[in-house]
Amino acid sequence: MNPMMRELGARRSVIRELFEYGSRRKREIGAENVFDFSLGNPSVPAPDTVRTELIRLLTETPAVELHGYTTAAGDMGVRQAIADYLNRTYGVGVDAKYMYLTVGAAASLTISLTAILNPGDEVVLLAPYFPEYRVFVECTGARVVPVLSNPSDFQPDFAALEAAISPSVRAVIVNSPNNPTGAVLTEESIRRLATLLQTKQEQYGLPIYLISDEPYRELVYGDVEVPYITKYYANTLVCYSFSKSLSLPGERIGYVLLSPRAEEADVLYEAICGAGRALGFVCAPSLFQKMIPACLGLTSDLSVYRTNRALLLEALTGMGFRVVPPDGAFYLFVASPEPDAVAFSERARELELLLVPSDDFGCPGFVRISYCVSTEQIERSIPVFRRLAELYGLTAK
Ligand code: PLP
Numbered sequence: 001m002n003p004m005m006r007e008l009g010a011r012r013s014v015i016r017e018l019f020e021y022g023s024r025r026k027r028e029i030g031a032e033n034v035f036d037f038s039l040g041n042p043s044v045p046a047p048d049t050v051r052t053e054l055i056r057l058l059t060e061t062p063a064v065e066l067h068g069y070t071t072a073a074g075d076m077g078v079r080q081a082i083a084d085y086l087n088r089t090y091g092v093g094v095d096a097k098y099m100y101l102t103v104g105a106a107a108s109l110t111i112s113l114t115a116i117l118n119p120g121d122e123v124v125l126l127a128p129y130f131p132e133y134r135v136f137v138e139c140t141g142a143r144v145v146p147v148l149s150n151p152s153d154f155q156p157d158f159a160a161l162e163a164a165i166s167p168s169v170r171a172v173i174v175n176s177p178n179n180p181t182g183a184v185l186t187e188e189s190i191r192r193l194a195t196l197l198q199t200k201q202e203q204y205g206l207p208i209y210l211i212s213d214e215p216y217r218e219l220v221y222g223d224v225e226v227p228y229i230t231k232y233y234a235n236t237l238v239c240y241s242f243s244k245s246l247s248l249p250g251e252r253i254g255y256v257l258l259s260p261r262a263e264e265a266d267v268l269y270e271a272i273c274g275a276g277r278a279l280g281f282v283c284a285p286s287l288f289q290k291m292i293p294a295c296l297g298l299t300s301d302l303s304v305y306r307t308n309r310a311l312l313l314e315a316l317t318g319m320g321f322r323v324v325p326p327d328g329a330f331y332l333f334v335a336s337p338e339p340d341a342v343a344f345s346e347r348a349r350e351l352e353l354l355l356v357p358s359d360d361f362g363c364p365g366f367v368r369i370s371y372c373v374s375t376e377q378i379e380r381s382i383p384v385f386r387r388l389a390e391l392y393g394l395t396a397k
Helices: 003-010 014-029 048-060 063-067 076-090 104-116 132-138 158-164 187-204 265-279 286-295 303-319 341-350 375-391
Strands: 099-102 122-127 143-148 169-175 209-213 236-241 254-258 331-335 366-370
Touching: 014 341, 048 286, 063 286, 076 099, 076 254, 076 286, 099 104, 099 265, 104 132, 104 169, 104 209, 104 236, 104 254, 104 265, 122 132, 122 158, 132 143, 143 158, 158 187, 169 187, 187 209, 254 265, 303 331, 303 375, 341 366, 341 375
Parallel strands: 122 143, 122 169, 169 209, 209 236
Antiparallel strands: 099 254, 236 254, 331 366
């Protein structure tokens, strides 16, 4: 048996543990008395077009054709439709021949990392980061190098980043809008990052890949824009997923896309196909591949998240909690009023408020609140947050 795999399976994530505790408590004391903010599971339904297109496909396409294998990288017509949409929307020159359809962003990431990395390589993660990155990187035999972002705005700390990029670094993962902070990388940050990586790869004479994990690309508030990273840096791999934009996390559909400007893009794409093959990620679910062209550019109703964000942000800052207002995703990253965020999360749990401590995100001292819940849950939780603030003697503004 592989002890590393056993350990991964036996040690549940803090998020899952909290979610399972919440499910148990809901059975014990009633769902209305538990305020579960643990999981990033979209709380609004998929747009109607998803259902109507699935019904159309199921009624109009011969079953053998509909449910059969596509090519390993996915149906070329579907990939072309996605590439055309991206080129129209973001003015980029991406090419369907460098796209590989996958079972969600998680698979896009493991394929990308497996394609690029060799044992002993290093991958820079901007902290706080999605905890699964560590698992995905370490399973390739590579090492994680965490670099804490600026806590005032969660943009990269460029001095720390520069110091962290040794000749062993083969990739940097960015995630914008970010889980868990909701921060969106500004165009200036992306330009500085691109310049830094360009300088470093020239200095070391080896490519450094920028992996852009973007399942929250469309979930932004106000007039915030999420720049398309392939425009700024050639050695880029985009890991996208329809899990959050279309509220389809259980259907497992997304893609990896190489920039056509990446060095030796054809060879790198062969490595992507090889990694997909080695990991068994060939032919993403055919029905959901074929649904995509009709749904490009659509999102679930994001107004619920907008309302929840505004309600919680105003209430929590009003009570004296410290939060950097998030520009995207559906998370609030709240500074713990005591140094130990695990202890804070436990105190919140005694009030039936389920908040994820940030230690596994590589940035201790915070809790993450997933506000992809009903607005009614947000409203009912506010007096409970107030009681928590009072326990810590926070001062209302
Ligand atoms: N990356 C980030 C930052 C996420 O938050 C998630 C899921 O929550 C994923 C990747 C995995 O997404 P998927 O469901 O598409 O595999």
